[in-house]
Amino acid sequence: MSQPDGEILLKLQTVVDGLFLDPPRMTHQTKATDVAEWDSLMQISILVAVEKEFGVRFRTGEVEATRNVGEFCALIRQRMVEP
C-alpha cells in the first residue's frame, strides 16, 4: 500500500508534466513560489489531478499547511495509508 517518497515524487512529476506548459523539475525542496507558472489556478489543477491520480482525499486545511513539495509528498503518502 505505502509507496516510498521517491515513487510518489516520480508520479507527481508526471502529473505536473501533464499540466504545465513548461513543467518544472520537482524536488522535495521545490516551492510553488519558485515556479512562475504555478499560480492559484495551477494549484487547484494540481490538487484535483493529484486526488484523482493517487486516489486520495486531503482533509480540510492540510494542503495549505505544507511548505514544499517534500511535505506535500509526505502528505500524499499519509493519506494513501490513512484515508
Place this chain on the structure above:
Amino acid sequence: MEMSVHEAIRLLAAKGRTGDAGAFREFQELASHVKEADQLLMLANLAKKVFAQEVSNLPIVRMGLLGACTFHPWKHLLEVRLLGEGVRPLFTDGLFDNYTAEILEPGGILESGQQDFILLCPSAHRLIKPTLAQENGALGREMAATSARELLELCRKAHERTQAEIILANFPLPCRQDWGSFRNRTMATDWTFRRAVNLELGLTAPAFVRLCDREYLEARLGLEKAEDRRGWFESKQPGSPALLAVLASEVARLVAQVRSPMKKVLVLDLDNTLWGGVIGEDGLDGIELGDTSPRGEAFKDFQKYIKSLKDRGVLLAVCSKNDEAKALEPFEKHPEMVLKREDFVAFYANWEPKSENLCRMAAELRLGLDSFVFVDDNPAEVEIVRQFTPEVGRVLLGPDPAEHTAQLQDSRFFEPRQITKEDGVRSEQYHAEAQRKGMESQCADMDSYLASLEMVAVVQPFRLVDLPRIAQLIAKSNQFNVTTRRRTEAELTAISQNPEWGHFSVRLRDRFGDHGLISVVILHFKNGVAEIDTWLMSCRVLKRQVEEVVLNEILRQARGRGCREVTGFYLPTGKNGIVKDLFSRFGFIPQEKGEPGKCYGLTIQDFRPLVHRISLQQDEPT
C-alpha cells in the same frame, strides 16, 4: 476517452505555441465540449498563457459577480465556456457576501462601469424559515413567498441601476439525511422551504431575471457529487469542482441565449430517425415503428416528443435521401405514425446533398440558416451540413432510438428564450402586489435595509480568550486594513498590559446569525494624541456601519485619555485600496507628515458621535 481529451489539450498547447492559425478555433471547439472541471482548468491555463492575443480579439461581455461565495476559480471555468461561445468576459467581483449592500448603496461594482450581466448567487443562510413550533402550513408558504419577493426586488434594483440582465442562482437543496423522510412534511425544514422559495422565484421572476436553476442542476449531477464541505471551509467554494463545471456551462449558455437568435425549424431525416430501417428497402411492413417491438416503441415515442415541439411552436421539416413517393408512404399509410404530412412546413425527399436542400428550404421559408436545426443518424450527412452550412445547428443521433429524445432535448436548441406576453403581465402583477403589501420597504433603501438587519455589536477591550482570533485577523486581513501591521500573540499580550496603548475588538450579529469577532483596533496614546496604530475589519461586514461604531469608540477612548487629536495612517500595500479614502470619508484632514503613506488628523473637539443602525452592547455576557 478521458486520456484522449487530456492528450488533445496537450497537443493543442503545443500547436498554439507555434502560432498555428487554426489552433484557437480548436481551442474554442474543446472549450464548448469538454465536460470535466480539470479539463476546463487546463483550458483556462491555455487561454491565459497561450491564446491571450486571440482572446483579446473577441467581443467583450461584462459581468458583475455578486454572492455569498468565492468566484475563484469558478469564473475561470466560466471564461473558458464563454470563449467557446465566441465572447470574452470581463468580470468584476463584488465583495464576499455583501450583495445586498452592493446593490442598494451607491458606488460599488454596479457603478464601476457598464455591466451586461450581473450574476447573483444569494446565500441560503439568509433564508428565514418558520420553526417547527410556529409552522402551520400557511405561515411557511407566506415566508417563502416573502423571501422570494425580497430577492426579486434586489434583482429589480440591480437591473434598474445597470440595465444589465440578471442571472439569479436559486437555492441548492441540502444533501444530507438530517430530518429523514420528515423533510417533506413541514415547511420548517431547509429541504421543503428552499424548494418553496425556488418555486416562487421561478413562477414570479420578471423577464430580465434569468434563473440559473441550481436546484435542477445539482439534482441532475447528484447532490452528493455537488457538495464540497472542505471547499466551503477552505475557500468558500459554492460546491465541488464537478458542480463548478456544471454551473459554468449553464451560465455561459444563459449568456449565449441572450445574444443569439432562437432556432425555429427542426429538420428531420426519416430512415432510422423517425422509424427503424429503410423504407425504400424494407417497405411499409418492414420498418420498425409502434408498440409491437421495443425499438418500434422507442421510435414512436421520439415522434411524440417531436409532435410536442410542434405544439410549442417549432416548425417541422423533412430532409431525406429518398424517392418522394416512398418517403410519403408511411405518413399516408402506416397506422403507428404519430407525425402526419401536414405537421411539416417543408418536405424535401430527393437525392440532392442535404446542405443544398437546407439552403433551398431557408429560401422557401424566408428564414436564415441559423434558424435551422438538422437531425440525422448518419455521421456523413451531419458532416456535410457542418462543412457547407455551418450556421445550421446539428444533432447526430446515436444507434439506440431509446436515446433519441434525450439527445434532442439535451442539445438545448429549442429551449424557450423569452417569456410570453402573459408572463410579462404576471410579473407586473407580482410587482404591484409586492408594492401593495409594502414588501419593498424591507429593502427599499440602504437605511431601512440596515435597520431590518437588527444588528447588535459588542465592543470590548482585548480579552485573553479572544487573542488567538485577534492575532489571526492581524496576520491575515489584507483589504480593510489601514496599516497592515502584523503582530504576534505575545506582542498583543504586551500591548494589552501597557497603559500607553488602547485596544478593542468588535463582534457583530444580526437577525441572520453571528458574524463573530470582525474588527480589531489598536491605539497609541502619546502627547495628547491618539494614533490609530491598527484598524482592520473582516470584509464580510463592510457597509454595515461598523466603521461608525469603531470611530465612535476610538473617539470615546481618546477623550477619556484627555487627547486633543486623533491621527490615522493609510499605508498602501496594493491590497488595501478599499480603505484609501476611509479617513477623509469621516472628516479627517490630510496632514503633511507621514511617509510612507498618508497621515490624517481629526480634532476631537469638533467630533460629534456618528449615527448608525447598530445597537451596542458594551460587555458580552459570559
